[in-house]
Amino acid sequence: MLKQYNYVGPSEIQAQLNSVPFSQPVDTAQSLLQQLHQLNNDLHESPFLTVTFVIDKEGNLRICDRHQEHVACARGRPVLSAGEMTFAYQNADYHLERITNQSTGYCPEPDSWQVVDSALKQLGIQYPDFFEPAYDFRRCPRCTQINLIKDNYYYCAVCETDLPAFWNCDQKG
Numbered sequence: 001m002l003k004q005y006n007y008v009g010p011s012e013i014q015a016q017l018n019s020v021p022f023s024q025p026v027d028t029a030q031s032l033l034q035q036l037h038q039l040n041n042d043l044h045e046s047p048f049l050t051v052t053f054v055i056d057k058e059g060n061l062r063i064c065d066r067h068q069e070h071v072a073c074a075r076g077r078p079v080l081s082a083g084e085m086t087f088a089y090q091n092a093d094y095h096l097e098r099i100t101n102q103s104t105g106y107c108p109e110p111d112s113w114q115v116v117d118s119a120l121k122q123l124g125i126q127y128p129d130f131f132e133p134a135y136d137f138r139r140c141p142r143c144t145q146i147n148l149i150k151d152n153y154y155y156c157a158v159c160e161t162d163l164p165a166f167w168n169c170d171q172k173g
């Protein structure tokens, strides 16, 4: 059974969802290229394009402009994974260079890689072997701040309380 992640971020963001266009599933290499072109046109053809992504409950990849929240990309629904993808743009083509699970809205665990792997495999494109970097997220049991763990430092960035060993981001205090 795959773990589903519910949105765990601030509720005021979720309230804005109705103004966001719903992303279409990326189910072929062609649809990926089309959506990347669309996003890159808005960004004036820079050499690198970073996008927000989610893997929806059906296992489909969805991508959005990186300035959109993951919860907007998923239209408020639970996801199987989320993060950011960076593409290099060269010779009118895109190469997927880097994938992270950085999403403080959903806090997906590193082992959600398996659903990212499955979604990308069906596109028939080349992609990295794992999240880089792979993040762990913990919610502070004292002040409820979501912390992004770096260098095995398990202390809250706000109040320095010890953070638990296991994922707890869905516990809102």
Ligand SMILES: [Zn+2]
Binding pocket: 140, 141, 142, 143, 144, 145, 156, 157, 158, 159, 160, 161
């Ligand atoms: Zn704290």
